[in-house]
Each structure stands twice: as C-alpha cells, then as structure tokens.
Amino acid sequence: MSIINDLAWRYAAKRMNGNKVPTAKIEDLLEAIRLSASGFGLQPYQIFVIENPELRAQIQPIAFGQPQVTESSHLLVFAAWNEITEEKIDSFIQLVSETRNVPVANLGDYRKAISGMLNRTQEAQANWAARQVYLAMGTALAAAAHFKIDTTPMEGFMPAKLDELLDLSAKGLHSVLMLAVGERDAAADYMTNAAKVRYSKDQLFIRM
Secondary structure, eight states, X not given: OOHHHHHHHOOBOSOBOOXXXXXXXXXXXXXHHXXXXXXXXXXXXXXXXXXXXXXXXXXXXXXXXXXXXXXXXXXXXXXXXXXXXXXXXXXXXXXXXXXXXXXXXXXXXXXXXXXXXXXXXXXXXXXXXXHHHHHHHHHHHHHHHHTTOEEEEEOOSOHHHHHHHTTTGGGTEEEEEEEEEEOBOTTTOTTTTOOOOOOOHHHHOOOO
16 A cells, blocks of 8 residues: 555544554554654654553643543653753764764764754754654654554643653653554544545645
8 A cells, every 4th residue: 555545544533442553563663763854863852652551541631631642552752852962962973883883083074063053052952852853753643654553643732741740851851742552443533534634736835
C-alpha cells in the first residue's frame, strides 16, 4: 500500500478500544521516530513511552479528560531540552565521530556551525528544540499510518502540570506534545467513517 493510501487512512482517533499494539509494531514505530529529521541531526528531545495505567490515569485530567490517554495501548510524551549546552553539543559531536569513524578534530567546523546557530537565549533554545519535536511527531504520524497503528496527537494538555508529574524540570526537559497510540474503537468513535477534509492542491500549493 502506498504512503498516500496510508495517510488517507489515518485520522486522529477520538476513541480507542484498549487493545495492545504488538510489541514489534511499537518498536518499529519508535525506530521510525528515532530516524526522524531534526536540525543538525541533534534530536534535542526525549520521548517517554508510558504503558503504566496508573500513571496514565494521573495524566488524563492534565489532558482535560481526553479518553485516549487511558484507552490507548501506549502514550508517548515528547519532551524538548530546556537548554542546548556546549556539553550537549560536544556529546553529539562525539557520537558523530564514533558513528562515522571521523576524528573529532575533523568535525570542528560542524561543531562551530551548530554552536553558532544555537548561540541564543535559553528561551530561544527551548523554542527551537520544541520545533524539532514537531518534526519527530510528523514522522511518528506517517510511520504509524504505514504500520496501521491508530494515533491521536495531542497539544491539549497543561504542560506545567505534566512537567511536574513527570519531574521533567529536573531532567532539563519540558513537555511539548503527546501521542496516544492504539487501535480505534470503530463503534464509539464518531469520526471513524468521516471523510477526510483537506484543501485541494490548487488551494494549498502556490507554484512559482
């Protein structure tokens, strides 16, 4: 099945049936997210994969009671770095060196480019990191559709309260997005058979 058909199939599930997504599919989804694009390849975020039902029950009121938080198989919390330190950049450069078998000394210009581009206020760094989370979320949604996994991307939650619950500040992180992963409840979800509403190509794209 083509990626176009996969994307036409997907929608933001409003209700899920609680069925567990097979572990192999979850691992494929996580690997797709790991391979997502990000600025400089830096991946300035971490993703919490939450199965614990008690913890998800605590998160649900923080997400304004959205049922998918507890009905899903897994809940992913995407949390961005609060600050992009020189130490984190050095750690990334070391990873590049080891992965590509290139001496760190040969990566000096690359490191300078990263450091120079991200030489901003801490608030600006945190905002930049959050935008990278959206790239990862886009990959997650497309990959989940390909694997026929239902999802619900969520911005509708109280970040400060979620950060407190997960102790994210102590980890140098702040929550940006959540993704409920599971199986749609076709009987309870009024959107299951709804037509996908999107602007036409002529309306959306400006060709120059």
